[in-house]
Amino acid sequence: MKTVLITGANKSIGFETARQLLEKGYYVYLGCRDLKKGEDAIKQLHAEGLTQVEAIQIDVDDLESIKNARKVLGAKIKILDVLINNAGIGGAMPQNALETDMKVFTDVFQTNFFGVIAVTQAFFDLMNASLAPRIVNVTSGLGSLALHNDPSWKHFAVKPTAYVASKAALNAYTIVLANNLKDTAFKVNAVDPGYTATDFNNHSGPGTVPDAAARVVKAALLPDDGPSGQFYSDDNAPDTGISPW
Incomplete structure (x- = not known):
């Protein structure tokens, strides 16, 4: 049975991603900062008949928490097939490039960028x-330099600077990591789940959580001949799903 660890998985897109992978026969480890919330999420999945799931306490902002999560998971399994780096924050708003406090930048980068690196390394x-490892980094169209430089692309009138920069950095890390692993069985990709109605944006997005999660799951299930080092964004590349960085 294949295994998957999803960070930030007790709610929203992470939780729905867990549900969809459970339905496909994966054993899922819900990575949650608050273990109680993770256990509550598991009760909901159990009520739906999805039982191959456990909660793992992990705070991606805390190296000791990450190390402990690795120790806990390593005592349970010897092989992890899929890692989905889903945990992320938007940071305090607004985020003007010249006026945003440095604390906002450091907080957002700690979760969205440094946390991903620490978890991936651990x-x-x-x-x-x-035999078929997959790493999926959940990003955003807002992290695409190509889209920001496309005059026809419109998203936010005022771009959230810290969030945009953190996701651009995450995209760059994804490219480099995929390149480092190009001669292996790893597939490493970034996925933009789309502008989805979640707590993250006060439910302002037009997309649905199931659709967003399905995009993440698609990258987690890539075949052996699937691409690596790609930026998947159905919203911005409707024909292929693979959008320019």
């Missing part, structure tokens, strides 16, 4: 034991 050995 669990890499378990993934390296998989």
Whole structure:
């Protein structure tokens, strides 16, 4: 049975991603900062008949928490097939490029960028034991430099600077990581789930959580001949799903 760890998985897109992978037969580890919320999420999944799931306490902002999560998971399994770096924050708004407090930048980058790197490095050995390891970094169209430089692309009148920069950095890390692993079985990709109605944006997005999660799941299930080092964005590349960085 294939295994997957999803960070930030007790609600919203992370939770729905867990549900969809459970339905596909994966054993899912819900990465949650608050273990109680993770256990509550599991009760909901159990009520739906989805039982191959456990909660793992992990705070991606805390190196000791990440190390402990690796220790806990390593005592349960020797192979991790899929890692979905889903945990993320938007940061205090508004985020003007010249006026945003440095604390906002450091907080947002800690979760959206440094946290992803720390988690990926911590669990890499378990993934390296998989025959078909997949790493999915949940990003945003707002992190695409190509889209920001396209005059026909309109998103926010005032761009959230810290969030945009953190996701652009995450996209760059995804490219480099995929390149580092190009001669292996790893597939490493970034996925834009789309402008989705969640707590993250006060439910202002037009997209649905199930559709957003399906995009993440698609990258987690790539076949052996699937691409790596790509930026998947159905919203911005309707024909192929693969959008320019």
